[in-house]
Amino acid sequence: MAGLLNTAILALSLAALWLCQWAASHLSVGYALLAVWVFSLVANTPFAIMHEAVHGVASRNRRWNELLGLVAGWAFPTSFSMQRVAHEGHHCRNRTDFDLYDYYLPGQSKRVRNLWLYLGNLFGLYWWSVVFGNLVYLLAPSLYRSRFFTERLSPALGFGPYVADLAKLPPLRVWVEIALAFMYQAGMIYCLDLKMASVIACYWAFALHWSALQYVDHAWSARDIRNGAWNLKVLPPFRWIALNYHYHQAHHQHPEAPWFDLPKFVDPAALQPSFWRIYLSLWKGVRPAPPMGAPADLDFLFPAADQPANDGAH
Known part of the structure; x- marks a missing residue:
């Protein structure tokens, strides 16, 4: 059931993204802006399918699961193999010193950490850095796996352990996956006669949404x-x-659960802060990091006069 459902969802979401891209390029300004906004939302669907495939739950059939992950990655665009290794690393390092963007550690520059937070998560450059990294791998795979890139540049950008893991992947497989993803994007631009300004607008809107969500759900x-x-x-x-x-x-607690089972692992009586509350709080900048094992910073999220039970919806 999961494989059939996710295949249908992926096909529909890719068709919707093509329609949004066409509308953004060929319709009047009002409809084009609406198409850009819808694109920024719907582009999360193939990413979510790829996320399911990373955990092996997009389909019970292993080969079909891999295929779903590969094709879903084209919409990002990225390599499914790279996404899988990076995401598995995230599950292993979540909220450790190597996967922490809302705080700064002793010896770290608060100004630099704020620069990463604002540019990366709030202005969308996190998504652009992933796509740029794929482009580097496509054009110069040896550079991506060089000591300069893995030991100097990527640690300076905050991706050190992740790039070190990615550099161990079979280079030919990764290169082919990236090439297919960029060919898909080029084919879409050609077939729909898209304007590059509209393509950039669609993906920047998605980058703003996706880059923020990747840390709003952790901050x-x-x-x-x-x-x-x-x-x-x-x-x-x-x-x-x-x-x-x-x-x-619920996903981090039960990474083996498919997306349609996650609601049953959510306690309706437990605190569920709104997307917007946490998103807006990130604009206040990074804070000194508490030690590993520290509880959620509820005093920062909810001032004394503001009761969590009254927190609004997205």
Whole structure:
């Protein structure tokens, strides 16, 4: 059932993204802006399918699961193999010193950490850095796996352990996956006669949404590998489009559960902060890091006069 359902969802979401891209390029300004906004939401659906495939639950058939992950990666665009290794690393390092963007550690520059937070997570450069990294691998795979890139440049950008893991992947397989992803994007641009300004607008809107969500669902949560995430409160249609990705604590606690089972692992009586509360709090900048094992920073999220039970929806 999961394989058939996810295949249908992936096909529909890719068709919707093509339609949005066409509308953004060929319709009047009002409709084009609407298409850009819809694109920024729907582009999370193939990413969510790829995320399911990373955990091996997009389909019970292993080969079909791999194929779903590969094709879903084209919409990002990225290599499925790279995404799998990076995401598995995230589950191992979640809320540790190597996967922490809302805090700064002793000896780290608060100004530099704020630069990473604002540019990366809030202005969308996190998504662009992934795509740029794929482009580097496509054009110069040896450079991507060089000591300069893995030991000097990527640690300076905050991706050190992740790039070190990615550099160990079979280079030919990764190169082919990236090449297919960029060929898909080029084919879409050619077939739909897309304007590059509209393509950039669509993907920048998606980058703003995706880059923020990747840390809104973790910011100020407990410094705990398994429990350091939130089940965010959002309006159901937004959560459905992202295939329950906002139930992120449930996912970290049960990474083997498919997206349609996550709601049963969410305690309705437990705290579910809104997406917007945490998103807006990130604009206040990074804070000194509490020690590993520290609980969620509820005093920062909820001033004394503001009761968590009254927290609004997305």
